[in-house]
Amino acid sequence: MSRLVVISNRVPLPDKSGAAPAGGLAVALQAALEERGGIWMGWSGKSTSGRETSGIDIREQGKITYALVDLSRKDVEEYYAGFANRVLWPLCHYRLDLTDYARKDMAGYFRVNRLFAQQLAPLIKPDDVIWVHDYHLIPLAAELRQMGLKNRIGFFLHIPWPPADVLFTLPVHETIMRGLASYDLVGFQTRHDAENFAGCLKREGIGKELGQGLFEAYGHVFRADVFPISIETAAFAEAARTSRRHALVGRMRQSLAGRDLIIGVDRLDYSKGITNRIEAFERFIVNNPDSRGRVTFLQVTPKSRSEVPEYGDMQRMVAELAGRVNGALSTVDWTPIRYVNRSIGRSVLAGLYRMAQVGLVTPLRDGMNLVAKEYVAAQDPENPGVLILSRFAGAARELDGALLVNPYDTDAVSDAIARALSMPIEARRERWNQMMPHLLENDVSHWCESFLKALAGHGETKGDERPAETKGILQPNDSI
Ligand SMILES: O=P(O)(O)OC[C@H]1O[C@H](O[C@H]2O[C@H](CO)[C@@H](O)[C@H](O)[C@H]2O)[C@H](O)[C@@H](O)[C@@H]1O
Numbered sequence: 001m002s003r004l005v006v007i008s009n010r011v012p013l014p015d016k017s018g019a020a021p022a023g024g025l026a027v028a029l030q031a032a033l034e035e036r037g038g039i040w041m042g043w044s045g046k047s048t049s050g051r052e053t054s055g056i057d058i059r060e061q062g063k064i065t066y067a068l069v070d071l072s073r074k075d076v077e078e079y080y081a082g083f084a085n086r087v088l089w090p091l092c093h094y095r096l097d098l099t100d101y102a103r104k105d106m107a108g109y110f111r112v113n114r115l116f117a118q119q120l121a122p123l124i125k126p127d128d129v130i131w132v133h134d135y136h137l138i139p140l141a142a143e144l145r146q147m148g149l150k151n152r153i154g155f156f157l158h159i160p161w162p163p164a165d166v167l168f169t170l171p172v173h174e175t176i177m178r179g180l181a182s183y184d185l186v187g188f189q190t191r192h193d194a195e196n197f198a199g200c201l202k203r204e205g206i207g208k209e210l211g212q213g214l215f216e217a218y219g220h221v222f223r224a225d226v227f228p229i230s231i232e233t234a235a236f237a238e239a240a241r242t243s244r245r246h247a248l249v250g251r252m253r254q255s256l257a258g259r260d261l262i263i264g265v266d267r268l269d270y271s272k273g274i275t276n277r278i279e280a281f282e283r284f285i286v287n288n289p290d291s292r293g294r295v296t297f298l299q300v301t302p303k304s305r306s307e308v309p310e311y312g313d314m315q316r317m318v319a320e321l322a323g324r325v326n327g328a329l330s331t332v333d334w335t336p337i338r339y340v341n342r343s344i345g346r347s348v349l350a351g352l353y354r355m356a357q358v359g360l361v362t363p364l365r366d367g368m369n370l371v372a373k374e375y376v377a378a379q380d381p382e383n384p385g386v387l388i389l390s391r392f393a394g395a396a397r398e399l400d401g402a403l404l405v406n407p408y409d410t411d412a413v414s415d416a417i418a419r420a421l422s423m424p425i426e427a428r429r430e431r432w433n434q435m436m437p438h439l440l441e442n443d444v445s446h447w448c449e450s451f452l453k454a455l456a457g458h459g460e461t462k463g464d465e466r467p468a469e470t471k472g473i474l475q476p477n478d479s480i
């Protein structure tokens with residue numbers, strides 16, 4: 001079995017005991033790396049004090065080698081906070097109004113990708129299989145190919161892929177498309193994303209579809225397919241079942257004093273639709289006076305990407321809105337919204353999900369949304385809660401037992417809350433049974449195995465078959 005090399009922007013280092021950090025992706029990839037032996041490379045999350053990026057910091061843990069790079073402040077600013085999170089993130093979440101196409105950030109993005117490739121290349125053996133993750137690293141394969149690497153290289157995009165009209169507003173869209181076409185396999189969360197990608201290839205004659213998921217672009221044949229990411233379902237369900245051992249879970253139950261609980265859990269991100277959700281909850285309380293004093297909405301929202309200005313604005317907006325709604329609706333013995341601005345460990349979260357009659361997951365656009373899957377996995381099979389899910393989350397394609405809503409439609413979300421809270425137990429069980437077997441079968445290990453199997457079997461790189469003019473594929477300045 002070939003050695004696996006994973007590259008992602010963030011590297012989830014195991015703790016001192018060697019245990020994987022919480023999170024399905026880390027657990028699944030570490031299991032795959034442990035089985036085959038391998039490398040996980042990426043940004044350490046730290047920045048150097050000077051202008052230069054650090055050398056690579058190698059740490060061995062069992063059969064896994066972690067290879068970490070500290071980036072300079074300028075790199076973090078331009079590559080991560082700039083191009084990745086003020087260009088690609090809003091663009092892929094259909095938020096053209098929030099994109100900032102600064103040339104220095106574009107240059108920084110391609111520079112850091114080249115740097116990652118230069119640091120990685122000497123570690124690669126000829127039969128290694130390389131798996132690159134997410135929008136931060138789209139140009140990496142093209143860089144590695146330019147250095148002469150012939151390995152199989154796969155890419156998985158964790159976020160949505162936009163339609164051509166949205167993508168083509170990006171000045172370097174062609175370089176980005178060329179970057180993707182340099183992989184052997186490009187994986188998306190949903191069919192919709194894969195179709196958007198195919199549309200981008202076809203629209204300006206960049207590439208053509210050959211059938212059975214194969215495409216040809218820039219003289220390279222590659223495969224694009226759908227691999228919906230998931231969670232470690234059985235383990236998460238067990239964590240929820242045994243969550244009573246956490247004192248915090250017990251205290252939460254006590255503090256509810258018999259009230260119904262609605263839960264929302266999201267990074268503080270404009271794509272998650274948190275303000276729309278708070279407004280919908282307010283509408284629900286106003287439209288359903290009997291619910292006053294009887295329902296608590298817990299919104300868990302750790303801060304995220306605070307260095308990006310739009311995220312700072314968002315923090316203020318959500319805090320103000322939650323404060324206004326609480327001010328308007330609270331009574332001396334009831335606070336309708338509990339807004340928690342810090343991260344909660346996943347084993348406690350599992351218990352909170354299980355306690356909640358409603359999981360309110362209403363992103364305006366989301367690649368997958370693992371919280372939706374975790375909420376379902378955490379439920380008591382005898383008395384499950386109801387998932388209200390945005391039709392614009394990737395998870396909506398699979399979770400057909402949820403109440404699907406348009407998160408922009410405040411009245412519809414408010415009505416869905418009322419419907420969920422009054423849903424009879426038989427209907428709740430039926431909906432949950434529609435989803436849980438699917439999640440057990442299609443867990444994160446299945447996702448990982450399916451991707452690696454597809455990467456091993458398809459999209460063979462036939463040497464350097466591209467025409468000479470596309471060999472030096474990354475010429476960002478050409479297209480800026
Ligand atoms: O690393 P950060 O900038 O702090 O952001 C955290 C992660 O956010 C994004 O998550 C996405 O991946 C999830 C798993 O596939 C998916 O369920 C969700 O819909 C996406 O938003 C991002 O894609 C990751 O790279 C970040 O690490």
Ligand SMILES: O=c1ccn([C@@H]2O[C@H](COP(=O)(O)OP(=O)(O)O)[C@@H](O)[C@H]2O)c(=O)[nH]1
Nearest residue numbers: 265267300302342343344345346369370371
């Ligand atoms: O306080 C928190 C909030 C979130 N999460 C976890 O963060 C992940 C969020 O993933 P999702 O796909 O929903 O969204 P993303 O943040 O990746 O866009 C889920 O596993 C959550 O359980 C967590 O551990 N603690």
